[in-house]
Amino acid sequence: MREQETRPRTEAEEGTVAKRGLWSDFSFVASSRYREEIVLSLAAGPKLPRQLAEDTHIRIAHVSRALGELKERGLVECLTPETKTRGRVYGVTGAGTALVATFRTSRHRYLPVSKRVGAAGFVPKIRGSFPARCISYLKAAKEEAQVRKALSSWSVNPDELTDETWLSVDAFDEFLELLEAAFGDGSYGFIRSLAVQTAPRMSSIKEQVLKAIPIEALAEAAPIVYNKEWNYGRLEVKSGRRWASFQHFDAAMTPGMCAMFQGVYEGILRARGMPGEVRKTRCIRTGDDHCEYLARW
Numbered sequence: 001m002r003e004q005e006t007r008p009r010t011e012a013e014e015g016t017v018a019k020r021g022l023w024s025d026f027s028f029v030a031s032s033r034y035r036e037e038i039v040l041s042l043a044a045g046p047k048l049p050r051q052l053a054e055d056t057h058i059r060i061a062h063v064s065r066a067l068g069e070l071k072e073r074g075l076v077e078c079l080t081p082e083t084k085t086r087g088r089v090y091g092v093t094g095a096g097t098a099l100v101a102t103f104r105t106s107r108h109r110y111l112p113v114s115k116r117v118g119a120a121g122f123v124p125k126i127r128g129s130f131p132a133r134c135i136s137y138l139k140a141a142k143e144e145a146q147v148r149k150a151l152s153s154w155s156v157n158p159d160e161l162t163d164e165t166w167l168s169v170d171a172f173d174e175f176l177e178l179l180e181a182a183f184g185d186g187s188y189g190f191i192r193s194l195a196v197q198t199a200p201r202m203s204s205i206k207e208q209v210l211k212a213i214p215i216e217a218l219a220e221a222a223p224i225v226y227n228k229e230w231n232y233g234r235l236e237v238k239s240g241r242r243w244a245s246f247q248h249f250d251a252a253m254t255p256g257m258c259a260m261f262q263g264v265y266e267g268i269l270r271a272r273g274m275p276g277e278v279r280k281t282r283c284i285r286t287g288d289d290h291c292e293y294l295a296r297w
Contacts, residue, residue: 025073032066041056043097062185077091124252128166173256176191176254177256180256188258243297244294
């Protein structure tokens with residue numbers, strides 16, 4: 001019996017495979033601010049972990065973890081493997097260089113809206129109710145001094161923050177990044193779990209959750225809440241028996257915001273006493289035209 005011959009890939013097919021791998025790497029790096037900043041820092045030249053920490057303002061423990069993840073992915077390499085302890089120098093690989101080029105030519109995919117050219121006079125903003133609830137929760141769960149230290153460099157005065165304060169997108173994302181840097185591990189799992197606990201305490205969400213209506217109807221009311229809290233973008237909802245899809249269009253999604261929204265939807269399910277799960281199925285940051293969260297219960 002003749003062995004089946006393997007047809008060699010055409011140049012176009014090879015290009016398609018390479019492109020898929022590139023976007024897979026893009027998604028992997030863009031999903032973590034730590035990995036993203038370290039790759040971009042190394043693109044400027046090889047560095048020691050200590051130098052990376054100084055350049056990116058990321059704690060050395062997070063730098064070491066991110067370097068290990070990027071090395072395993074084949075995007076960075078140790079240039080001094082003979083050095084067993086201190087003094088290891090890292091640089092980007094060929095695959096890492098290609099990825100950096102993609103980042104630099106595709107920044108419109110993941111930069112906050114406020115950093116893009118928009119309509120004159122319009123500033124995308126988000127109400128301060130979520131950060132206010134987070135701060136109150138963290139002060140009770142941790143020492144207040146820890147919370148104040150974590151937010152000491154925030155461009156907003158936490159003591160002046162109220163539900164009616166409108167924050168710029170940059171200030172809101174800065175809040176999430178500071179908390180993740182202080183209490184998280186760079187995966188944004190902390191932000192997600194924080195949203196689970198605090199989102200149901202927001203008045204606009206609490207008002208809907210307490211209504212004696214089926215959860216499918218509650219899901220359909222999500223755009224009402226979104227429009228109260230965000231002055232830009234739009235949220236569309238599709239629902240069926242025991243599921244709902246939340247689609248965010250024209251949103252300035254950053255890693256922290258992606259994790260936050262997943263936690264928000266998980267928190268609402270928990271507040272209604274509904275066992276279920278929420279999965280992120282689409283993301284603007286990886287090339288989709290919207291972000292999507294699929295909830296099942």
